[in-house]
Amino acid sequence: MINIKSISQALSLFEEAAIKHARATKQGDYKVGNKNYNLVMRTINYLKEQNSLDSLLKYFTNDDVGIRIAAATFLLPKHEQEATKVLQEVVDSSDFFSFIAKTTLSEWRKGNLKL
Amino acid sequence: MGAMEATQRGIASLGGSMEMTEKEEKTKQLAQAETNEQLEGVMDGANAQFQKQMGVKDPAKLQLYQGESEEIKQADEKRAKERATQGESEEPKVKQASHANNKGSFYEQGNEINYNMSKKGANRVENIVETLAHENTHKAISDTTVSRRFINNDQEEAVANQVGWAAKHASKIVQDKYVSSSKPSLQTTETQRIEWNASNREALRANNEKVASLDPDKVKPLFDMERDPNIWKLLSTPEGRKLWRSFFPIWGSGEKAWEAYLAGNYGKAAVDTTLAVLEALPFVEFFTNSLRVAKSGTQLLEVASQMGSVGSEVGGFNTFSAFKRVYGAAGPGQAWHHIVEQTPGNLAQFGNLAIHNPANLMKLPHGAGSIHAMLSGHYSSKQFYTNGLTVRQWLSTQSYQQQLEYGIQMLNKFDSIAP
Numbered sequence: 311m312i313n314i315k316s317i318s319q320a321l322s323l324f325e326e327a328a329i330k331h332a333r334a335t336k337q338g339d340y341k342v343g344n345k346n347y348n349l350v351m352r353t354i355n356y357l358k359e360q361n362s363l364d365s366l367l368k369y370f371t372n373d374d375v376g377i378r379i380a381a382a383t384f385l386l387p388k389h390e391q392e393a394t395k396v397l398q399e400v401v402d403s404s405d406f407f408s409f410i411a412k413t414t415l416s417e418w419r420k421g422n423l424k425l
Numbered sequence: 426m427g428a429m430e431a432t433q434r435g436i437a438s439l440g441g442s443m444e445m446t447e448k449e450e451k452t453k454q455l456a457q458a459e460t461n462e463q464l465e466g467v468m469d470g471a472n473a474q475f476q477k478q479m480g481v482k483d484p485a486k487l488q489l490y491q492g493e494s495e496e497i498k499q500a501d502e503k504r505a506k507e508r509a510t511q512g513e514s515e516e517p518k519v520k521q522a523s524h525a526n527n528k529g530s531f532y533e534q535g536n537e538i539n540y541n542m543s544k545k546g547a548n549r550v551e552n553i554v555e556t557l558a559h560e561n562t563h564k565a566i567s568d569t570t571v572s573r574r575f576i577n578n579d580q581e582e583a584v585a586n587q588v589g590w591a592a593k594h595a596s597k598i599v600q601d602k603y604v605s606s607s608k609p610s611l612q613t614t615e616t617q618r619i620e621w622n623a624s625n626r627e628a629l630r631a632n633n634e635k636v637a638s639l640d641p642d643k644v645k646p647l648f649d650m651e652r653d654p655n656i657w658k659l660l661s662t663p664e665g666r667k668l669w670r671s672f673f674p675i676w677g678s679g680e681k682a683w684e685a686y687l688a689g690n691y692g693k694a695a696v697d698t699t700l701a702v703l704e705a706l707p708f709v710e711f712f713t714n715s716l717r718v719a720k721s722g723t724q725l726l727e728v729a730s731q732m733g734s735v736g737s738e739v740g741g742f743n744t745f746s747a748f749k750r751v752y753g754a755a756g757p758g759q760a761w762h763h764i765v766e767q768t769p770g771n772l773a774q775f776g777n778l779a780i781h782n783p784a785n786l787m788k789l790p791h792g793a794g795s796i797h798a799m800l801s802g803h804y805s806s807k808q809f810y811t812n813g814l815t816v817r818q819w820l821s822t823q824s825y826q827q828q829l830e831y832g833i834q835m836l837n838k839f840d841s842i843a844p
Binding site: 334335336337338339340343344347350351379380383384406408409410413414417418422423424 | 798799800801802803805806807808809810812813815831834835838839841842
């Protein structure tokens with residue numbers, strides 16, 4: 311198991327895991343997907359511990375839709391307006407992940423997301 | 426009100442719903458009408474809109490025909506010959522309202538609507554409406570490939586039956602409420618030309634007076650418990666009323682799709698058909714839930730019996746094996762897919778009939794890399810909105826309808842990227 315030692319390492323891991331999670335989701339490969347889901351959650355927990363969750367803001371304009379969705383989801387509590395805008399743009403696209411983003415927003419608005 | 430006006434109202438309730446769906450407020454008005462006057466007002470508006478959409482130029486002179494008629498056939502042939510003589514297209518300027526055997530047609534030139542139902546010997550307005558709704562739904566669904574992602578032939582038949590059933594009973598309510606004091610003059614033995622005349626208006630006035638003289642508590646309910654105690658007992662509950670209201674949108678989208686198809690606007694037809702199919706989903710929930718409730722409650726057992734014909738089309742099976750004995754194996758390279766999964770939780774929560782239900786099952790390509798494999802994998806995956814649960818575990822806390830919609834959306838997504 312990788313031991314996260316720095317914020318830059320956490321961000322690097324976040325990027326890699328979010329991309330792999332999205333790719334696995336698109337392929338229906340739950341084994342790879344869930345492994346990378348756990349990695350994303352570890353980086354999120356580390357960033358929270360370091361009070362550095364805002365460092366994910368830079369991913370709002372990332373080219374990869376998986377990274378944008380992951381970053382926006384976990385920043386919904388602190389940056390709701392901007393994060394919602396990022397997710398809504400995915401919803402409005404014809405991307406495979408539009409329904410994923412829509413469900414995320416729907417669950418957030420229902421108050422069901424534990425982030 | 427005479428039978429002709431009742432016919433108009435019955436048909437209007439179907440055709441006018443197109444406009445109602447576009448104008449949400451009108452749909453609500455129809456669904457929420459709780460007195461004869463409210464219902465009458467909304468139906469009058471729907472009737473006027475339907476006639477306008479059909480191109481009726483002079484509603485006051487509108488003429489209705491019902492029954493098979495040599496006279497009408499001859500008039501059809503005469504019109505066709507006249508057009509041919511005048512060098513016009515052989516295609517008559519007729520808006521077909523159903524398929525060839527049971528057609529209702531509006532003749533633009535003659536300002537006439539003809540309901541020709543003799544092939545089935547069906548002469549009651551509700552049967553006309555049922556056939557129109559049933560056939561229109563088939564037409565709307567089967568004329569596009571988009572809907573095929575969501576619905577197979579058996580499901581299509583089930584949805585058409587449900588729409589037809591709902592339309593029939595909606596029309597029956599209208600008829601029974603309004604025609605009771607007048608004598609329907611529709612006959613099967615001969616074609617009758619019925620005009621909107623003074624006697625019809627007199628019948629309506631007399632009926633309204635009669636209703637007004639009754640105890641308000643007895644005339645307020647839209648549904649007549651005494652006349653049809655089993656079905657309407659269920660539909661008179663708050664939950665039942667909510668479900669009843671959910672009947673209306675599919676008429677709108679189905680009709681819109683069909684009209685768009687007739688107008689040659691195939692793109693719009695496809696979109697509206699998709700909407701119609703999606704909007705039909707509450708029907709599935711309604712019937713499966715009704716049967717499940719009926720199964721567990723002796724008071725409502727009669728409902729299941731009353732709905733027998735519908736249930737045989739829509740009702741599910743106690744086991745997946747029983748389903749396959751009727752519907753057969755999926756075939757080489759394919760597998761039956763439960764949209765709402767057959768998990769122990771779902772079976773316990775929704776019942777076997779809802780899960781092993783033709784409306785919840787569809788054939789999908791099977792094997793490594795197939796849509797079926799991707800979907801199954803997705804249900805085992807964790808997403809950022811599932812709070813650490815798998816999608817399957819997360820869905821298990823949601824309603825049948827929510828699971829069904831989620832399953833269809835993901836199916837559509839995987840279908841869009843499948844090799």
